[in-house]
Amino acid sequence: xxxxxxxxxxxASEILEPSSASLMRKRIFGHYGLMxxxxxxxxIFAIALLAPMLAPFDPLDQELSRKLIPPIWSGSAKAxxxxxxxxxxxxxxxxxxxxxxxxxxxxxGFSAMLISGVIGTTLGVLxxxxxxxxxxxxxxxxxxxxxxxxxxxxxxxxxxxxxxLWIVIWVLGLLIWDRFAVVVRSxxxxxxxxxxxxxxxxxxxxxxxxIFSEIMPxxxxxxxxxxxxxxAHAIILEAALSFLGLGVQxxxxxxxxxxxxxxxxxxxxxxxxxxxxxxxxVLILAINLMGDGVRDVTAPENRN
Amino acid sequence: xxxxILNVRNLTVDIPLPxxxxxxxxxxxxxxxxxxxxxxxxxSGCGKSLTSLAIMGLLPKKAIRTADxxxxxxxxxxxxxxxxxxxxxxxxxxxxFQEPMTSLNPAYTIGNQLIETMRRHRxxxxxxxxxxxxxxxxxxxxxxxxxxxxxxxxxxxxxxxxRVMIAMTLMCGPDLIIADEPTTALDVTxxxxxxxxxxxxxxxxxxxxxxxxxxxxxxxxxxxxxAVMYAGQVVEEGSATQVFGxxxxxxxxxxxxxxxxxxxxxxxKHLGSIPGIVPSLVGNLSGCRFADRCQHAMTDxxxxxxGFRPASEVGHAYRCLLTPEQSAQNAAKLGAA
Amino acid sequence: MLIFAVKRLAVAIxxxxxxxxxxxxxxxxxxxxxxxxxxxxxxxxxxxxxxxxYGYDKPIVIQYINWLGNALVGDFGxxxxxxxxxxxxxxxxxxxxxxLGAAALSFALLLAIPLxxxxxxxPNTLIDRIALTLAVIGQALPSFWFAxxxxxxxxxxxxxxxxxxxxxxxxxxxxxxxxxxxVTPAVMRLTxxxxxxxLSSDYIRTARAKGLRPVAVLFKHALRxxxxxxxxxxxxxxxxxxxxxxxxETIFAINGLGQLAWESIQRADLPMMQAxxxxxACFYIVLTFLADLxxxxxxxxxxxx
Numbered sequence: 001x002x003x004x005x006x007x008x009x010x011x012a013s014e015i016l017e018p019s020s021a022s023l024m025r026k027r028i029f030g031h032y033g034l035m036x037x038x039x040x041x042x043x044i045f046a047i048a049l050l051a052p053m054l055a056p057f058d059p060l061d062q063e064l065s066r067k068l069i070p071p072i073w074s075g076s077a078k079a080x081x082x083x084x085x086x087x088x089x090x091x092x093x094x095x096x097x098x099x100x101x102x103x104x105x106x107x108x109g110f111s112a113m114l115i116s117g118v119i120g121t122t123l124g125v126l127x128x129x130x131x132x133x134x135x136x137x138x139x140x141x142x143x144x145x146x147x148x149x150x151x152x153x154x155x156x157x158x159x160x161x162x163x164x165l166w167i168v169i170w171v172l173g174l175l176i177w178d179r180f181a182v183v184v185r186s187x188x189x190x191x192x193x194x195x196x197x198x199x200x201x202x203x204x205x206x207x208x209x210x211i212f213s214e215i216m217p218x219x220x221x222x223x224x225x226x227x228x229x230x231x232a233h234a235i236i237l238e239a240a241l242s243f244l245g246l247g248v249q250x251x252x253x254x255x256x257x258x259x260x261x262x263x264x265x266x267x268x269x270x271x272x273x274x275x276x277x278x279x280x281x282v283l284i285l286a287i288n289l290m291g292d293g294v295r296d297v298t299a300p301e302n303r304n
Numbered sequence: 305x306x307x308x309i310l311n312v313r314n315l316t317v318d319i320p321l322p323x324x325x326x327x328x329x330x331x332x333x334x335x336x337x338x339x340x341x342x343x344x345x346x347x348s349g350c351g352k353s354l355t356s357l358a359i360m361g362l363l364p365k366k367a368i369r370t371a372d373x374x375x376x377x378x379x380x381x382x383x384x385x386x387x388x389x390x391x392x393x394x395x396x397x398x399x400x401f402q403e404p405m406t407s408l409n410p411a412y413t414i415g416n417q418l419i420e421t422m423r424r425h426r427x428x429x430x431x432x433x434x435x436x437x438x439x440x441x442x443x444x445x446x447x448x449x450x451x452x453x454x455x456x457x458x459x460x461x462x463x464x465x466x467r468v469m470i471a472m473t474l475m476c477g478p479d480l481i482i483a484d485e486p487t488t489a490l491d492v493t494x495x496x497x498x499x500x501x502x503x504x505x506x507x508x509x510x511x512x513x514x515x516x517x518x519x520x521x522x523x524x525x526x527x528x529x530x531a532v533m534y535a536g537q538v539v540e541e542g543s544a545t546q547v548f549g550x551x552x553x554x555x556x557x558x559x560x561x562x563x564x565x566x567x568x569x570x571x572x573k574h575l576g577s578i579p580g581i582v583p584s585l586v587g588n589l590s591g592c593r594f595a596d597r598c599q600h601a602m603t604d605x606x607x608x609x610x611g612f613r614p615a616s617e618v619g620h621a622y623r624c625l626l627t628p629e630q631s632a633q634n635a636a637k638l639g640a641a
Numbered sequence: 642m643l644i645f646a647v648k649r650l651a652v653a654i655x656x657x658x659x660x661x662x663x664x665x666x667x668x669x670x671x672x673x674x675x676x677x678x679x680x681x682x683x684x685x686x687x688x689x690x691x692x693x694x695y696g697y698d699k700p701i702v703i704q705y706i707n708w709l710g711n712a713l714v715g716d717f718g719x720x721x722x723x724x725x726x727x728x729x730x731x732x733x734x735x736x737x738x739x740x741l742g743a744a745a746l747s748f749a750l751l752l753a754i755p756l757x758x759x760x761x762x763x764p765n766t767l768i769d770r771i772a773l774t775l776a777v778i779g780q781a782l783p784s785f786w787f788a789x790x791x792x793x794x795x796x797x798x799x800x801x802x803x804x805x806x807x808x809x810x811x812x813x814x815x816x817x818x819x820x821x822x823x824v825t826p827a828v829m830r831l832t833x834x835x836x837x838x839x840l841s842s843d844y845i846r847t848a849r850a851k852g853l854r855p856v857a858v859l860f861k862h863a864l865r866x867x868x869x870x871x872x873x874x875x876x877x878x879x880x881x882x883x884x885x886x887x888x889x890e891t892i893f894a895i896n897g898l899g900q901l902a903w904e905s906i907q908r909a910d911l912p913m914m915q916a917x918x919x920x921x922a923c924f925y926i927v928l929t930f931l932a933d934l935x936x937x938x939x940x941x942x943x944x945x946x
Contacts, residue, residue, distance in 0.1 A: 256783075288781055393851065412861075
């Protein structure tokens with residue numbers, strides 16, 4: 001039985017595809033979400049870095065004579081450009097607290113993400129690369145971790161161990177590595193079965209070498225995407241813990257804590273919760289946009 | 305002429321792409337009679353599958369279909385509403401796809417999927433539909449048909465699933481069946497069984513059958529008439545005897561030269577091949593589309609569109625500037641080489 | 642199917658035991674539990690007494706086995722603070738949290754699944770863009786802040802809904818939305834991705850080639866397959882919601898397990914904290930186990946053969 005050879009028919013996408021580097025550049029710069037996300041993150045990062053220069057007042061400086069000045073857009077007679085975002089119940093400048101608060105959010109988000117990233121990636125690579133029993137054990141650890149309620153355990157542990165910025169960071173880092181492990185495990189599994197990894201094994205590369213020079217670079221895209229998700233997750237959790245009074249302690253200007261402090265006064269001074277909440281929203285939105293953007297740009301076929 | 309179950313005149317399918325219009329199917333005209341098998345032959349990407357989807361009205365949304373005439377059993381299906389088309393599909397015409405492994409819904413039993421087809425189009429009870437399903441499953445050679453009804457697709461082999469697909473298209477006794485590469489995904493031993501089954505059923509139920517394939521061996525065995533497609537156009541059409549016995553278009557000749565024929569092809573003799581690749585179908589096209597790969601190409605070939613013209617026998621036509629006599633000489637040379 | 646169920650059950654039990662071990666060891670996080678319990682003004686004698694009464698003088702393994710054994714028969718010990726049986730307090734609070742969780746999940750699914758289906762049916766159109774934008778915004782809204790914003794507008798400015806308590810179903814509207822919307826983006830994205838996948842599948846083409854009406858194609862053939870992964874996600878998210886209810890219940894003063902947990906943490910009521918963590922974890926384990934069974938039931942490829 002004769003078949004007509006499936007001759008090299010160029011598919012539509014082959015015809016259309018320009019070189020991959022220029023295509024990548026086009027994809028990155030053409031992706032508004034990614035650009036907006038990275039742009040806003042850079043701005044927030046710069047604000048955190050330059051806080052001492054940007055903040056007009058000491059964020060801890062209390063002055064009861066000037067308490068609860070509304071922000072300038074409120075139209076109130078008390079509003080003044082000296083305190084553009086107003087002052088809180090203890091007379092602290094809200095703009096300065098907001099600026100310094102970005103330091104706390106970024107520090108916690110980034111550090112907790114690093115800790116959980118190291119734990120999760122290690123577990124994930126081990127499970128994905130070695131498979132079999134190692135995989136079973138790692139899966140078991142992941143399932144166990146997932147069954148522990150994060151907020152509750154974090155609150156309980158912080159209440160028992162005592163709270164400081166670094167304890168919060170460590171508790172969060174130790175709790176939210178699960179997504180790293182799950183994603184890294186499955187991407188390692190995929191990469192591991194590719195020909196070039198088999199080739200590296202065949203020429204006798206050591207396991208460590210294969211993991212670090214063959215597998216890690218190829219799961220980087222997925223890792224970056226999870227890192228953004230977990231950084232946002234850590235920032236939200238810190239804000240929630242601080243909101244409940246068991247995260248960062250007063251008088252530090254954590255955004256979650258600012259919302260907590262403003263809660264009792266929100267009926268008449270809603271900006272007290274509106275402003276720090278909006279700042280949290282913008283920061284998390286920026287991180288998520290960047291993560292979604294990286295995913296779209298590096299693997300458009302995986303977009304969902 | 306009145307016996308035509310399907311009549312297609314000047315069917316065109318265009319797909320807009322960022323780089324221009326892809327002319328996937330151009331100026332296609334053919335007809336299928338009751339009790340007749342028409343084979344549409346061609347390489348992957350020559351537009352055969354889009355042709356079948358165009359007839360079924362199942363083209364992707366962005367594809368643009370135009371035609372002078374598209375008639376099924378005397379009814380205009382070119383301008384039919386989507387709701388009328390869905391009444392026709394599965395009832396007057398059915399389609400069998402290439403991938404039996406994925407063409408059945410994994411979540412439902414085959415009985416459910418068979419009965420649902422009939423109940424959609426005919427006012428029958430579940431029991432009546434079930435009896436019909438059992439009858440047809442036995443017809444397509446499935447043993448213990450009644451107990452198979454409660455099985456899920458994943459419990460059946462590829463060959464069995466394709467038989468179920470065939471039974472499913474027969475549920476409402478259609479006038480026309482379109483089989484798009486129905487055996488390509490199957491084991492070689494199963495392929496022949498399924499094809500013979502299709503041919504048999506087609507005769508028994510007196511339906512029209514369009515068999516789309518790139519497998520010439522298949523065509524030679526079951527087709528009454530053959531249309532050879534190249535780059536979105538029919539380049540040769542005629543009875544199976546005409547096209548296989550006296551191929552007139554250089555592409556058809558090249559194709560047949562690629563196949564070993566038992567008893568004719570000598571041991572150790574090299575099989576032919578067609579040099580070059582299929583042209584891109586994006587943008588404006590003119591001239592003969594095969595010219596770049598044709599050994600007999602002349603300057604006139606690229607100049608203007610080459611029309612379809614009758615060959616020496618009635619019912620045999622081709623799309624080439626060479627006369628039938630010149631073609632016959634070329635064919636003789638190919639055979640001798 | 643049976644083998645699958647038994648295997649999953651074994652894993653579930655093992656996970657539950659591990660969680661109980663972790664929960665138990667929580668009391669040693671603060672150092673000597675007896676000292677913590679006795680308070681700062683206690684004498685050495687007081688601490689010794691407490692140690693003996695609560696069994697903290699026994700070897701840790703014995704303590705764990707005793708604790709677990711009691712927990713298995715529903716005895717989580719005595720609350721240091723409330724001076725009552727922990728289990729009875731928990732079981733009066735649990736239904737409130739379950740109601741909240743169920744309402745929140747229903748809200749999330751009722752919003753997310755239709756939106757995901759619509760987005761998948763018309764990919765890259767306005768409705769798709771709106772759905773995706775809502776998802777991105779939803780994921781960036783901290784739930785406690787969103788809760789406060791709702792309280793401000795719906796509770797105070799417009800006075801449409803009660804702010805605190807759990808007296809009537811109206812009390813549950815805002816908390817359910819605050820707890821549920823956070824799940825919406827994930828469910829919506831999964832539904833959309835699943836539907837896109839299924840809608841381009843061969844069997845949907847078959848269903849259309851059979852002449853089935855669009856409604857039958859969409860609901861009988863497409864949604865049924867697309868919804869299978871959503872079931873697992875919904876179960877997992879329901880578990881997370883119960884854990885996350887601590888924040889929402891505190892804000893809306895709902896008398897559920899979350900608020901009890903919050904109060905117990907503030908009172909350093911260890912047996913109560915342990916019991917709540919264990920109950921929620923076990924609930925999550927049971928939930929995911931049931932979701933796996935339901936999954937297998939929905940997908941004949943797992944169920945049969």
